[in-house]
Amino acid sequence: MNLSRFTEVDWGASPPEIRVPRAYNAAADFIDRHIAEGRGERVAFIDDREQVTYGELARRVNRAGNALKALGLQPEDRIMMVMLDTIDFPALFFGAIKAGIVPVPVNTLLTADDYAYMLRDSRARAVFVSDALYPVIESALEDQPFVRDVVVSGEAAGGRPRLADLMARADADLAPAETLADETCFWLYSSGSTGRPKGAVHIHSDMVNTAVLYGQQILGLSQNDTVFSAAKLFFAYGLGNAMTFPLYVGGKAVLMAERPTPESVLKRLNDHNPTVFYAVPTLYAGMLADPALKPAREDADLRLCVSAGEALPRDVGERWRQRFGVDIIDGIGSTEMLHIFLSNRPGEVRYGTTGKPVPGYEAKLTTEDGQAVPQGEIGDLWISGPSSAVAYWNNRARSLETFHGPWTRTGDKYLIDENGCYVYQGRSDDMLKVGGIWVSPFEVESALGEHEAVLEAAVVGRADHDGLVKPEAFVTLAEGRTGDDALAGELQGFVKDRLAKYKYPRWINFVDELPKTATGKTQRFKLRD
Template sequence: MTNATASHVVTEPKPLELPRAYNAATHFIDRHLAEGRGAKAAYIDVGGTHSYSDLAGRVNRAGNALRGLGLEMENRIAMIMLDTIDFPAVFWGAIKAGIVPIPLNTLLTTKDYGYMLADSRARVLVVSEALLDKVTPILADLPFLKQVVVSGADAHGHVLLSDLTAKAGAHLEPAPTTSDDVAFWLYSSGSTGAPKGAVHLQRDLAATAHFYGDGVLGIREDDLCFSAAKLFFAYGLGNGMTFPLHVGATTILLADRPTPESVMAILKDHQPTLFFGVPTLYGTILADPSNRRETASLRMRACVSAGEALPEDVGKRWQERFGAEILDGLGSTEMLHIFLSNRHGEVRYGTSGKPVPGYAMKIVGDDGREVPQGEMGELVVNGPSAAVAYWNQREKSMATFRGAWTHTGDKYYVDDEGYYRYAGRGDDMLKVGGIWVSPFEVEAALIANEKVLEAAVVGFPDGEGLIKPKAFVVLQSGLNGGEALVEELQAFVKARLAPYKYPRWIEFVETLPKTATGKIQRFKLRTK
């Protein structure tokens, strides 16, 4: 079975079989030297171009440097690192040495870092110099943390990563791990509360690369990849490391925050073939009419979106203007990457597509039983990349990971064509007049208005205490809100949706609260 368009041929992947004795770094790093890709570019970052041979050497030295700090197999290190060549060097160096890396969000607060460093009991922290000041105030309060290593030019009283790796050996034997050993952790983004450490295995990385990278995306060795989503994010980890390193492709890294301006500059200057973004970024790029195919990448054969559901209007306008489909999909920290996705040549904007090969889906009601096609319920997934648990969170682990099935907390239904349509997070759903309302559906209707840049919808009690939709709207640049615009937007939604779904209140705001990965934190809006 194949999915094909003019430039895409994707073959249905075979079952994935991994040996019991397995270290992921052997496949993603070492294999390329044996297969003759040593001279090929693996990464392009602020410091220049780095070959696969250079990357392998950096990985080995980083692993040896960590061992030189006294770390042993199964010890944990935290990473608060910008997207430069040092990130994959430390991440894969740790895995190759049997040490467990924990990449952390680079946009968090000092308090957040204090929580995660204490929760994980990381013994070493590797931090980019530009981010060191965020953790300095809490270092004395972390009894498990023994060493701070700085990626940059000045260690500020700690130890420089470059000094450690310069002294470390260039040869590193892979640790004797198994495919079921813990390889790394990722903390959930906190869109619904405090983050949780999802524990992933050595096998999980290969599973996502095989089933999504090969089986849906069709990534190739000649691809040039650019992910606006950062490497610390489960989505970005696949886009910028796992998938390109799986096939020997080349990846561009952006250390700075991905603004529309910086992203467009990379698209124009480097001409990537695959671009990975998030709905908010696609929308803000489209908001500037000067952004078009000629100012982006003429080689861009496909784009990908995840993090939040992509509004139908945004997807259609992007493809019309830039000439590349957006493969919108659903993934999660718990499942590591996308497990429900649109396909090349079969995109249905406004949907999350169909199950990725190797993954099974069910939509269940409150009683845990499957609901009939067309009815809404919670999406649960069975797949080979699921985390084994949340660290030190037994009750939450049992609620999410139930046997072979992972409960996503997302409300979905399957349409007549078999496409999965997102309704909202379970705790975001609204019941208006006894009927369930999807906040995402109302948001998508609002975003279709040319005056609206972003929207978030939550439940709000009316004068009688009954819940009704309330919308928080960010307008396009230069526009001001007022009562006349409120009425105009309400009428706009009523013309597109059932009348009971329209927002009874609309509040114009400058920005919406979001996680660093672009997910709207609707729970913060409920208190407004």
């Protein structure tokens, strides 16, 4: 095995210097390296049905890569993965990469129309789908000129071949394709919170940069960690949490195929005793909403919780620490940057902020015309770092809007407080100007969320009878509470007592649920509509 194809990290440098060879295949680094370094017998993944060691995972990766080649797939061909979180996911993902084929994992909660669009957009030659999701994919396959093969993970469906059968017939040895560090490795589609998803193209060196700079440097992950991510593998946050981060350090990951509810998540926390847990703010709030929901294990090893997807409200973080005794490390990342680039630190948590830039990344705040903003004022967040996507596939206009040399425009509004921490103010297209002054929807939502009756809140702009924009709130209530005019008035007064008076919501609507993407981001544009 050619050890020169693995990365080297100089931890004496600040930030750590990551030396990625020019000739580099990410699968060799994340999979084969552990066999070379003697970790073949360590458990890599546990899913709902089985567990695999690093040695067995390496063989499955090789079989998956050879199965793809047997289907006639060539280097740089794309395959679409519509797959739940099982061991088949990392086996196929890295099998494709090892063979030089480009995996495109996609959201498992979309409609047939969404899948049909992404199949045409990506020109995927094959689709790999979990058996439970096959009916939706089947109806997306009409008039698809590029798809040649459809393979099912799990039990047979629609007369299609099973992934397990293809892998069983394939050889367990596979040499890594002769790929380069700057070569296209995989795609991730954006969550589409403001329109059609966009395919972000990532290269082979992106995953190792996030694994080292965030996973090891910030979270302190090691081979002794067991991680569990309620956030799924199909999007950037979950892909790092439950796959690339633990794989890089030789740790163990727990995978869960079913939808993450407070009950299903707590079961995994109790059954597998992870040391690190990842979720989104909505799930943390949902778990806190049930006062009876507490860990059953007195010997729990949980040392760290992580949040991303949307900014974590201060109140949720503080109540979680009080009940569970563990801090939530809030950060922000993106599909375009692959993982978290602003973050709080273990032992240095400032709830209500997103912390500071992850060493290895640079951040700046600018006005709409590109000028730097003074500390304490709201600006557009730009990020520069080694894991940025190359471009959006087949979308030159949006690529030019987002990627500017080494800088990526995130679309988020922030300010920097007196401690140098970044404080989230909302998305650029969500910000409100009330009386000529910028108002952050997130700030108003956080204030509403501190009221005991409120489970979640979303704030958008609405024109009053004079055509002037004012905040409007949509609120879901805690169990046992009923929305009426009296409660609406109480909530308005509650916000006035905590924020500047012009920021309070002029209208409050009580709703059963808020529209969200699969990553947990509130789709405010649907509320505006």
